[in-house]
Amino acid sequence: MTTAVAATGRKPATMSQALNRALRDAMADDPAVHVLGEDVGTLGGVFRITDGLAKEFGEDRCTDTPLAEAGILGTAVGMAMYGLRPVVEMQFDAFAYPALEQLISHVSRMRNRTRGALPMPITVRIPYGGGIGGVEHHSDSSEALYMATPGLHVVTPATVADAYGLLRASIASDDPVIFLEPKRLYWAKADWEPDRPEEVPGVGTAVVRRRGTSATLITYGPSLPVCLEAAEAATAEGWDLEVVDLRSLVPLDEETVCASVRRTGRAVVVHEATGFGGPGGELAARITERCFHHLEAPVLRVTGFDIPYPPPMLEKHHLPGVDRVLDAVARLQWEADWTSSGTAPGSAAGTVPGTPGGVR
Amino acid sequence: MTVLEQPGAYRPTPPPAWQPRTDPMPLLPDAEPYRLLGTPAADTLDPELLRLLHGHLVRGRRYNTQATALTRQGRLAVYPSSTGQEACEVAAALALEDRDWLFPSYRDTLAAVTRGLDPVQALTLLRGDWHTGYDPHEHRVAPLATPLATQLPHAVGLAHAARLKGDDVVALAMVGDGGTSEGDFHEALNFAAVWRAPVVFLVQNNGFAISVPLSKQTAAPSLAHKAVGYGMPGRLVDGNDAPAVLDVLTEAVRRARSGGGPTLVEAVTYRLDAHTNADDATRYRSDAEVAAWRAHDPVELVERELVRRDLADGDGLAAVRETAERMAADLRERMNEDPELDPMELFDHVYARRTARLREQAELLRAELAAAGAADGSGRGTGEGTDR
Numbered sequence: 001m002t003t004a005v006a007a008t009g010r011k012p013a014t015m016s017q018a019l020n021r022a023l024r025d026a027m028a029d030d031p032a033v034h035v036l037g038e039d040v041g042t043l044g045g046v047f048r049i050t051d052g053l054a055k056e057f058g059e060d061r062c063t064d065t066p067l068a069e070a071g072i073l074g075t076a077v078g079m080a081m082y083g084l085r086p087v088v089e090m091q092f093d094a095f096a097y098p099a100l101e102q103l104i105s106h107v108s109r110m111r112n113r114t115r116g117a118l119p120m121p122i123t124v125r126i127p128y129g130g131g132i133g134g135v136e137h138h139s140d141s142s143e144a145l146y147m148a149t150p151g152l153h154v155v156t157p158a159t160v161a162d163a164y165g166l167l168r169a170s171i172a173s174d175d176p177v178i179f180l181e182p183k184r185l186y187w188a189k190a191d192w193e194p195d196r197p198e199e200v201p202g203v204g205t206a207v208v209r210r211r212g213t214s215a216t217l218i219t220y221g222p223s224l225p226v227c228l229e230a231a232e233a234a235t236a237e238g239w240d241l242e243v244v245d246l247r248s249l250v251p252l253d254e255e256t257v258c259a260s261v262r263r264t265g266r267a268v269v270v271h272e273a274t275g276f277g278g279p280g281g282e283l284a285a286r287i288t289e290r291c292f293h294h295l296e297a298p299v300l301r302v303t304g305f306d307i308p309y310p311p312p313m314l315e316k317h318h319l320p321g322v323d324r325v326l327d328a329v330a331r332l333q334w335e336a337d338w339t340s341s342g343t344a345p346g347s348a349a350g351t352v353p354g355t356p357g358g359v360r
Numbered sequence: 361m362t363v364l365e366q367p368g369a370y371r372p373t374p375p376p377a378w379q380p381r382t383d384p385m386p387l388l389p390d391a392e393p394y395r396l397l398g399t400p401a402a403d404t405l406d407p408e409l410l411r412l413l414h415g416h417l418v419r420g421r422r423y424n425t426q427a428t429a430l431t432r433q434g435r436l437a438v439y440p441s442s443t444g445q446e447a448c449e450v451a452a453a454l455a456l457e458d459r460d461w462l463f464p465s466y467r468d469t470l471a472a473v474t475r476g477l478d479p480v481q482a483l484t485l486l487r488g489d490w491h492t493g494y495d496p497h498e499h500r501v502a503p504l505a506t507p508l509a510t511q512l513p514h515a516v517g518l519a520h521a522a523r524l525k526g527d528d529v530v531a532l533a534m535v536g537d538g539g540t541s542e543g544d545f546h547e548a549l550n551f552a553a554v555w556r557a558p559v560v561f562l563v564q565n566n567g568f569a570i571s572v573p574l575s576k577q578t579a580a581p582s583l584a585h586k587a588v589g590y591g592m593p594g595r596l597v598d599g600n601d602a603p604a605v606l607d608v609l610t611e612a613v614r615r616a617r618s619g620g621g622p623t624l625v626e627a628v629t630y631r632l633d634a635h636t637n638a639d640d641a642t643r644y645r646s647d648a649e650v651a652a653w654r655a656h657d658p659v660e661l662v663e664r665e666l667v668r669r670d671l672a673d674g675d676g677l678a679a680v681r682e683t684a685e686r687m688a689a690d691l692r693e694r695m696n697e698d699p700e701l702d703p704m705e706l707f708d709h710v711y712a713r714r715t716a717r718l719r720e721q722a723e724l725l726r727a728e729l730a731a732a733g734a735a736d737g738s739g740r741g742t743g744e745g746t747d748r
Contacts, residue, residue, distance in 0.1 A: 034524075060524055065551070066547070066550050066551055066554055068546075068547040068550065068551070070513065070543060070544055070547050071513050071516075071544070071547030071548065071550065071551045073513075074510065074512070074513025074514060074516075074517065074544060074547065074548065075513045075514070075516050075517030075520060075548075075551055076517060077513070077514045077517055078513065078514035078515060078516060078517020078518035078519070078520070078521065078531075079517040079518065079520065079521040080517075081496070081502070081514065081517070081518050081521075082517075082518045082521035082522055082525070083521070083525075084521045084524075086517075098543070101507060101510060101544075102510060102513070102544075105507045105510060106507075106510060106514070109491075110503070111709050111710070111711075111712075112491070112708075112709045112710050113490075113491040113492045113503055114491075114492045114495070114496060114503055114709075115490065115492070115495075115705075115708070115709055116708070116709040117492075117495040117496055117497060118496055118503070119712065150710055151710055151711065153711070173712075174712045175711045175712050204715070250715070251715040251716065251717070252717070254716065255716075
């Protein structure tokens, strides 16, 4: 990014700044937008995403609530019923769980229960994911819970520009949106002009972040930088990897995913959330249903282990990293495997016992 | 000798700034439930008010018996009766102005009907052809809430939003004694008090959460006492004394509307019927207990008062009953018609616009329905959803 900044003379912005700007612009554009949550007012949020909003718009627009997530989301439902457009902050991923009943039993289905009479234009912002050395209950990736709840949109940005554009689109949406903020990317910088934010397609559109021909890495949120780094490293081994950033898990942009997989014939889904019952399973199933005759290998998943999120000193073993992604790519039944039964390019280990691959 | 009794032991004292924020005394409920009927104050009750209450109560009782009968006939999937609780149901609706909002639980269809909702629409959830059979904006009645106490924070949020917009709207939220044990009850009352939201919480303490008696639900002196912990007043009222319930609720609504904040009202009443038609109340309460409450029937209490004060004669009472019968006959007739169902509507209103996945699944169902329609020659099952 240094080059880009030098070229434009602009100061790099962080994702947290872009999110803050998105909230500010949304509140300025629409008096119905109200921010509420724990510590979002005077403090500006524990991650400072709401910094300055209470001062600029008043505490009635950016409100420090009692410490009770079900109460926060439940009152947001009532506010939405009266025509407001609440943006709720859940302080951390695991602290959103007390609000699950309100989310599942009301927010997600109020439109449906009332035949469209009570839409729920609520955005629930949730910092999620690990890699920041957080102690217990501060690093969960629970997107599968939200994906499995009909009526919710589930969105997660991986870049500074998307953070702004997707949050604006989420707040403008007349449907409830779970807006998952990858907390380890909060301070990632990029060349981004706050006064001229680039256009970002609305909720439900994936994007190809890197063109390639050998295989497709499908990912989102905090795992995007991992996949891009893996793709760069893979070039040394002769693989030209395509990287798809989903941006939105619900609705899922299957067209972009399937178009990519049909081009490359191989796919690996990468995410921090646990693998069993996770988003990767849904993607693998859909790719298999829709692209079966284009596939050269089974769709593989590189995910967090099926364990409670580990303590911070052990999290590096849990999180999908570049090496684990490359190992999965190596297991995608490359021609070298079945012509010579030798090892795949770039993989000293070759096939892993108990997994598909090798001679076929 | 305890640690604190030891010489020179550290004695924690609050910093000087600490002080109780609210004097709890005015917040405490009375020791006895507030009553009007059977007290000297009853003589001062407006005859028109008594007649109004009586008409609603008689129709309310008839509505309950009719809905219960419809359940036995298979026209309703289930009916949680409010027989015995009609005073609370009627007073909750009458305490509100048109612009106010009512937040009922699943047992409170009578309150919604008293507020003007078509009984057929109110019973849609329980018939099972959709979840909410009415547009909540039309009569300002929120959807019937089945998950206990979850509608209470909605009432707080709506009332808070109305106040932010400068509207003098009050929300009245209804919950049962069992619901007071839920976390959402606590969170809603706390939010309401902190925000001074114009909300009235009406707890109908009908003695049982399905089978579990109040003694296993709480150790509090009364449910109204819970208000003190939130810094709002708690009021205890005889829930079968309709003028008393209406009086307490009207005062709480007035207080909320004038910026005085929320009130918790506990109405002590009794569920004369079982929890629902699927419940067997004889397993957890005695006939003698039920009989004692039947002698304190909310409909009869007002009727006796009308007679005592010579405000109604036999003809007048018969006319009221006739009105109730007509309402019941109309409800019966309309509920005996099969509701029109459009299976394709299943995919409507999930999102503002159908997702690709939902479009795909709608096509699957459409094809199934078309095949079934072709097979039985009915041609049915080609219904179109309304939003795509």
